[in-house]
Amino acid sequence: MTSTYTYPKLSDEGVKTIVNEINHYALSNGLVMYKDTNNLANETAVAPITLFPTIISKNDFEQAVNSQTIYNKLYANILLDEKNWLSNEISKTSHLDPDFTGKLYDLYVKYESDKVYKKQNLQLGIFRNDFLIDHLDGGETSIKEVEFNTISVSFGGLSNKVSKLHEFLFDSDYYTFAGKDGNSFHNEKIEVPVSESLQNIAKSLKLGVDSFEKQQDQKNTIVLFVVQPNERNVFDQRLVEYELFNKYKIKSKRITIDQVDSLIKKNEKDSKLYYENGSLISVVYFRACYSPNDFLSKKSWENRLYLELSLSIKVPTLKMQLAGSKKIQQLLTNKDILYRFIDDPKESASLLDTFVKIYPLDDSKDGNFAKELIKENDPEILSNFVLKPQREGGGNNIYKTDITPYLLKTYPNEKDWDAFILMELIKSVPTSGNIILRNNELYNVNILSELGIFGSVLIDDKSKKILYNTYDGWLLRSKLSDSNEGGVAAGFGCVDSLALI
Amino acid sequence: MTSTYTYPKLSDEGVKTIVNEINHYALSNGLVMYKDTNNLANETAVAPITLFPTIISKNDFEQAVNSQTIYNKLYANILLDEKNWLSNEISKTSHLDPDFTGKLYDLYVKYESDKVYKKQNLQLGIFRNDFLIDHLDGGETSIKEVEFNTISVSFGGLSNKVSKLHEFLFDSDYYTFAGKDGNSFHNEKIEVPVSESLQNIAKSLKLGVDSFEKQQDQKNTIVLFVVQPNERNVFDQRLVEYELFNKYKIKSKRITIDQVDSLIKKNEKDSKLYYENGSLISVVYFRACYSPNDFLSKKSWENRLYLELSLSIKVPTLKMQLAGSKKIQQLLTNKDILYRFIDDPKESASLLDTFVKIYPLDDSKDGNFAKELIKENDPEILSNFVLKPQREGGGNNIYKTDITPYLLKTYPNEKDWDAFILMELIKSVPTSGNIILRNNELYNVNILSELGIFGSVLIDDKSKKILYNTYDGWLLRSKLSDSNEGGVAAGFGCVDSLALI
Ligand SMILES: Nc1ncnc2c1ncn2[C@@H]1O[C@H](COP(=O)(O)OP(=O)(O)OP(=O)(O)O)[C@@H](O)[C@H]1O
Ligand SMILES: Nc1ncnc2c1ncn2[C@@H]1O[C@H](COP(=O)(O)OP(=O)(O)OP(=O)(O)O)[C@@H](O)[C@H]1O
Ligand SMILES: [Mg+2]
Ligand SMILES: [Mg+2]
Ligand SMILES: [Mg+2]
Ligand SMILES: [Mg+2]
Incomplete structure (x- = not known):
């Protein structure tokens, strides 16, 4: 379907103008990424990016958006399950991945059996569900889930910025300037939406802070960002921190998992966590610890457990991280299992529609x-x-x-x-006509786009209730269609946004 | 007075932490400047900046702020003067500066005597009055005017950003973290204010747009930014453009004075200016043309007159630019002349207080x-x-x-x-204790700080009335105390902000 849409055909002059607009906008607005790990200091570069928002069917987009709160509920229900189905399933295979899933699961078991520390009954999830657009034989399209991410979902910050950039270019007529050449941006029905992912992720973190402060009758608590050292995509995270500070006056601190034992202290009586400056930590937000490479020492694993065994709200808990396993994703494609967690037949059917x-x-x-x-x-x-x-x-x-x-x-x-x-x-068909800009070079190539939908839940282990369940915006990442994977920071993809038609 | 205040004494670790915070904040928020003119494309660097806001007496600051609308009125009245005192005075010496003032004045005379084009009766001024803090023998301080700028005042964008950065660092306790070491940031009375210069300059431009649109019964007009080619400080300007777009949906275009004849068209009947895409230009905002280096050809001088002889509102007009001459500043220190334009004795006395x-x-x-x-x-x-x-x-x-x-x-x-x-x-005394960060190097040196106060006026040549007169925020620039001049972009100064005590 999308293949019949066309992008602006720019003159050399037009390309130069748009690239200049993109550079200035991106560098003014934090739509940036450190260029390489050699200088993570005072210089940065425009994030890899598309010149145009990629044209996607509005139906497909809305289907993905509408599924988010159902997906959130699915994972929330798995976590709240009285019989702990999740733990049982993970225990069966985790030993086969001794370097990572096995270790995470061991920590989780230690956490569960611990009798010393006070436990937090609230869990906050900041999720991103990723989709590709499947092309059926009749030319129809439909969205199919790639994976459900429960830890360290990124690009909420940059997605907001790139969609605002594309909106700016669209509204400023840079896409139609070339005249009525049949390009789809002349279509009055085309919409270039902005993703509020940055604002919504900050809002969810604020909810975590507020919930903790209410529960513990505390004020001025902070959010601890657990991050990787030498993160090139640090601005995506920082934008969330500045949103927290500017909008809610909530402060945050950043540490690596290896710094936990030197910078964080726990009150052994009430299990409250404190940063070295004395600030009480209400929320521990993991933007690291999703890969064994993040745990380079025995100490780092111990530090992970140390954080888990605290009163702070973890985003995510070890259990929530494990719920995002590919193994769990596979099990959920089994209808009987899915129905267990989503009993409304319409809702479960809508999820099944998105599974391959x-x-x-x-x-x-x-x-x-x-x-x-x-x-x-x-x-x-x-x-x-x-x-x-x-x-x-x-x-x-x-x-x-x-x-x-x-x-x-x-x-x-x-x-x-x-x-x-x-x-x-998923048989997604590359589209042509959009242009990738990375490192100041243009790539006029076929691209594949992956749509991510952000969502959050706050769940209560004690009451077994879902207290909060929202759709939080979206992300479109595009990559050269001949590269199998689409990591933007890793080097083969770029941030994109949507033009809905 | 300020010399008794002390800045945080940071450990090496503390410096590293603050520098990292500054880098991330600046690169996320457009507090940046192109590093050199070789790559004005997809990479940028943190603007030269101070680690702390510089401590200034609140009295001195308020005196400067309070004088702004009086200064605005002074220049407005000069421009509205029925006898055209300004023109008469400029005509006496302009021939002595044939390369610049002479040429500007010639254009102005041509503009005045033109009978072909329709003239705009509204003039919009976006000004910045610059002060140094004079140190009297008794240890007292008082502000003294360096110069009044009526064209292309810069750093309204970056000043907002640097003051927000310093506020962020202050509120996040980075300045007091080292403990009660007697540094002035522990003082409860210290204030780290934010300069709303970015928002206010955009607001003044919007006023220009609105006034034109009302006058001409038009909609969707744009602002034309006349800029220098290869501007390193382009982000300071862009921030104003994005503020105009985000807050007011006002679009802008950027051209150099040399591009006017190829990109701008005038309707010879009604003198309206149009950008090449057909957009009507309500406001021409000069961020160039303040120096003979900006006019590299005969054509560029003709282009300047072409813009003046149009219905668009000019920020500033040639006449308003000439009002900012150092010659005029000198004449205004003569009481008789000053009283002619500011007859309220309290007001004129408050200005005289600031003159050397x-x-x-x-x-x-x-x-x-x-x-x-x-x-x-x-x-x-x-x-x-x-x-x-x-x-x-x-x-x-x-x-x-x-x-x-x-x-x-x-x-x-x-x-x-x-x-x-x-x-x-002006006998301004260097202060010590603040630290300059530029190109990732720290300079722990004595600095001299120059305070700029932004203000705007909208005046009507027809009714001879001042329609709008505001204070628009501030700027602090600091430089090594042994360099005579303080240009930030030029290479010896940096953007700073205020801690008031
Ligand atoms: N079923 C599929 N059909 C088509 N492409 C797929 C499929 N599964 C994965 N991919 C491609 O491989 C990429 C990586 O897969 P996936 O997201 O599952 O791995 P990951 O290691 O969890 O990566 P990350 O968490 O960084 O997104 C996807 O972004 C997508 O481009
Ligand atoms: N009377 C003075 N006393 C002390 N220093 C002064 C005085 N006049 C100028 N200076 C110093 O010289 C610098 C440049 O002077 P001034 O601003 O008048 O020149 P300019 O060419 O108009 O520069 P710009 O428009 O770029 O600010 C000032 O920023 C200040 O540091
Ligand atoms: Mg993935
Ligand atoms: Mg994944
Ligand atoms: Mg000056
Ligand atoms: Mg000057």
């Missing part, structure tokens, strides 16, 4: 079927699949015909394959 | 006295003076004992000295 087939590689019927597929190694069949380990952060997936050789070579013992899921590839 | 002695170098009594001083060439006496030609933009003044040899050598004919004014040096 995901196979386990265990000894179930589905699992054995999938393992056979892999062993048969038919290139045509395997070209429809991606193999995913339990990792976040990009660059970990194995695609198509690489799957079989990879598994056979690296995991000769088939039992170990259960650490992976096998996911059907 | 300025001599003409003409054949008046004062002028002959000053010329004698120069020729006597007593180093002790001349060390109290600065010689100023009619130029803007810094780097043109001649200081102290350089004055006599300069004049004797360059202007052997004493008649030509009348192009200059001889101004008493």
Whole structure:
């Protein structure tokens, strides 16, 4: 469908003008990223970006938006489940990923069995559900879920900025200046919306602060951002901090997980956490700790548990992080499991609509079927699949015909394959006409776009209630269509925004 | 007085923390400047900046603020004067500066005598009055005017940002973290205010747009920014454009004076100006054309007149630009002249309080006295003076004992000295304890600070009325105390803000 839409065809002069507008806007408004890790100091560069917002069907977008609070509810219900289905499921496979899921799960078990520290009954989730647009044979499109992220979801800040930039360019007629050349931006029905993801993420953090302060009868508490050292995408995080400060006068501090034992103190009596300057920490917001690379020492793992075993509200808790496992995503594509957590048939049907087939590689019927597929190694069949380990952060997936050789070579013992899921590839069709600007170079290439929808929940373990459940804005990331993954910071993608039609 | 105040004494770790906070804040919020003219594209750097706001007496600050609307009125009244005193005075010496004042005045005369084009009766002024703090012998301080700028006043954008940064650091306890070490930021009475200069300058431009649109019964007009090519300080200007767009949906376009004939069209019937995309230009806002270097061709001078001879509101008109001459400033220190334009004795007295002695170098009594001083060439006496030609933009003044040899050598004919004014040096005392951060290097040096007060007027030549007269915020620029001039972009100064006590 989108392929019939066309982008402005700019003259060389027009391109120069728009690029200049983009550079000035981005550098004035924090739409930036450190250029490389050599100078994370006083100089920065325009974030990789598209010249135009990418044209997407309004129906598809609205379907994704409308699903967010249902997805939020699904994960909230999993976390609130009396029988702790989540823990039971994770325990079955976590030992197969001893470097990460296994360790996270061990910490979670220690947390659960701890009898020393006071526990926080509130959990705050700041999520992002990622979709690709599937192209069906009849030319129809529909959104399909790539993955549900429960920890360290990024680009809420930059998405707000890039969508405002594109709105600025659109409203200032830079997209229609070339005259009536049939480009879709002349269409009166086209909308270039702004993502309020920055404002909404800050609002959710404020809710965490307020809830803690009310619960504990405290004031002037702070948010602790747990971050990676040498973060190139630091401005995306900082924008949230400045929004918290400017709008709500809420202060924040940033530390790495390795600094916890030197900068944070816990009151052993009431389990309250304090920053070294004496500020009480109401919310611990993880923008790190989603990958084993973030834990470079035994101490860093201990620090993670230290934070968990405190009265601060964690965004997310270890349990909430584990709920975002690819294994859990796979299990939820099973209707019986899904119905358990979303009993409204209309709601569960709307989620099922967005799932593609995901196979386990265990000894179930589905699992054995999938393992056979892999062993048969038919290139045509395997070209429809991606193999995913339990990792976040990009660059970990194995695609198509690489799957079989990879598994056979690296995991000769088939039992170990259960650490992976096998996911059907979403057949998203590259679009052409938009232009990527990165490092001051233009790439007039086919792109693939991934739509992320932000959402938040605040849940109460004690009352087993969902106290807050919202849609928080969106993100569009686009990448060269011939690169398999789309990490913007990692180096192959860029931030984009939407033109709805 | 201010010398008894002390700044935080930071540990090495404390400095590192604050510098990191400054870098992130500045790069996220457009508190930036292009690093050099080689890459005015996709990379930028933190603007030269101080670590702390500079401590200034609240009295001095308030005196400067309170004088602004009186200064505005003074210049408005000069412009509205029925006898055109301004033109008469400028005509006497403009031929002595044939490269610039002479040419500006010629254009002005052509404008006045033109009978072809429709003229705009509204003039909008966006001014900045600059002060130094004079230190009297008894230890008292008082503010003294350096110069009144009527064209292209800059740093309204960055001043808002740097004051917000310092407020953020102060409110986040970065200045008191080191503990009660007697530093003045522990003082409960200290205030770290925010300059609303960005918001107010945009508001004044909007007033220009609204006034034009009402007058002409038009809508959706734009502001034309006339700028220099390769402007390093472009973000300061862009911030105003984005404020106009975000708050008022007013669009703007940027051109250099050399591009006027190719990008701007005038309707010969009604003298309305249009940008090449067809947008009607309500306001022409000069962020260039204040120096002969901005006019590199005959065409550029013609373009300047072309803009003047249009119905658009000019910020400023040629006449308003000429009112900002140093010659006019000198004349206004004459009480009789001052009283002509500000008849309220309290008001004129409050202005006189802020003047230092300025001599003409003409054949008046004062002028002959000053010329004698120069020729006597007593180093002790001349060390109290600065010689100023009619130029803007810094780097043109001649200081102290350089004055006599300069004049004797360059202007052997004493008649030509009348192009200059001889101004008493304001005895401002350097302060120590603040730290300059520029290009990622720290300078723990004595600094001199110059306070700028922004203000606007809208005046009507027809009714001879002042329609609008406001104080618009402030700017503090600081420089190493051993460099004679304080241009931030030019390379020796930095943007600072205020801590009032
Ligand atoms: N089923 C699929 N069909 C098509 N492409 C997919 C599919 N699953 C993943 N991808 C592609 O691979 C990328 C990475 O996959 P995924 O997001 O699941 O991994 P990740 O390691 O969790 O990455 P991150 O958390 O950084 O987004 C996606 O952004 C998408 O481009
Ligand atoms: N009377 C004075 N006493 C002390 N210092 C002065 C005096 N006049 C000027 N200076 C110093 O010289 C600098 C430049 O002077 P001035 O502002 O008059 O020149 P300019 O060419 O108009 O510069 P610009 O328009 O860029 O500010 C001032 O910022 C101040 O530091
Ligand atoms: Mg992903
Ligand atoms: Mg992920
Ligand atoms: Mg000056
Ligand atoms: Mg000046």
